[in-house]
Amino acid sequence: MLSKKAKYALKTILYLQDKQLEGPIAARTISEAEKIPYKFLENILRELKSHQIVKSLRGAEGGYLLAKDPAQITVAQLMRIIDGPIALIPCVSEKFYESCGECSDEETCSIRKLFAQLRSQMLPILDCSIVDLSKL
Amino acid sequence: MLSKKAKYALKTILYLQDKQLEGPIAARTISEAEKIPYKFLENILRELKSHQIVKSLRGAEGGYLLAKDPAQITVAQLMRIIDGPIALIPCVSEKFYESCGECSDEETCSIRKLFAQLRSQMLPILDCSIVDLSKL
DNA sequence: ATAAAACCTATAAAAATTATAGGGTAATTA
């Protein structure tokens, strides 16, 4: 399941995309519009900023903006930043690979093959850009 | 990510499938062979039994057996029993539907459409029977 | 100057996951 945090992040990005022309949007504004706890949202925004998904302007009249063309921002990117791997077991994760430890032989592990297959089917769907979301 | 518990359950079922001809297998045996904490395994086996995945024989020489043709047992079934929904958000789950609460309009929610699509792509892969796992 | 807002670190609270404890009950075998 997606974490609440990841949902918040998605909503935040969708909101910023929507209000792109209005200049920087304050975290407080997003918090109220999307009913996200303000301080929690700040943490999320900081993570998104550190991954160059959003940028920010400080001081009065400051706020957040998308850091790049929304067509370049995908759901998979956001999920990875907030929740980590897309894959359901770590030993088939591309970006967050870890040995399961438990299975003795990774090559012949039958569970592994299934989840590798699953991951590669999931990926193209999640690589959907946030602008294309509304066109589904 | 799959929970450790779900991995344990998968391993257990695979183990039982392998040892099918040897009659009932004691939880202790599975626990030692697969390095699953014994008491934790008992809990898992009880859940699997309540869902008619395994059956049990009590007393000395007792143990667990698959309750049905392994061709009829799928990875998706096991995941649902142990971890709940396959879907990544509850409002697109078939067996565990719940309103997200957060989005005002489920019909037009753009996130929802993506995850509905994702779920329907995941399902056929996870509906793989445990006997077919080794044939991948 | 003042107010608004991002920035940052730490901590707390809640929930979920993982694991253990301790006894009860049924069946087998000696």
Add this chain to the structure above:
DNA sequence: TAATTACCCTATAATTTTTATAGGTTTTAT
């Protein structure tokens, strides 16, 4: 029939992860 084996069940503890809050610092526009 007594002892042993192993499933059955409920409760609780320990750990980890998730969610949320607290309290400040720094920056900037007015």
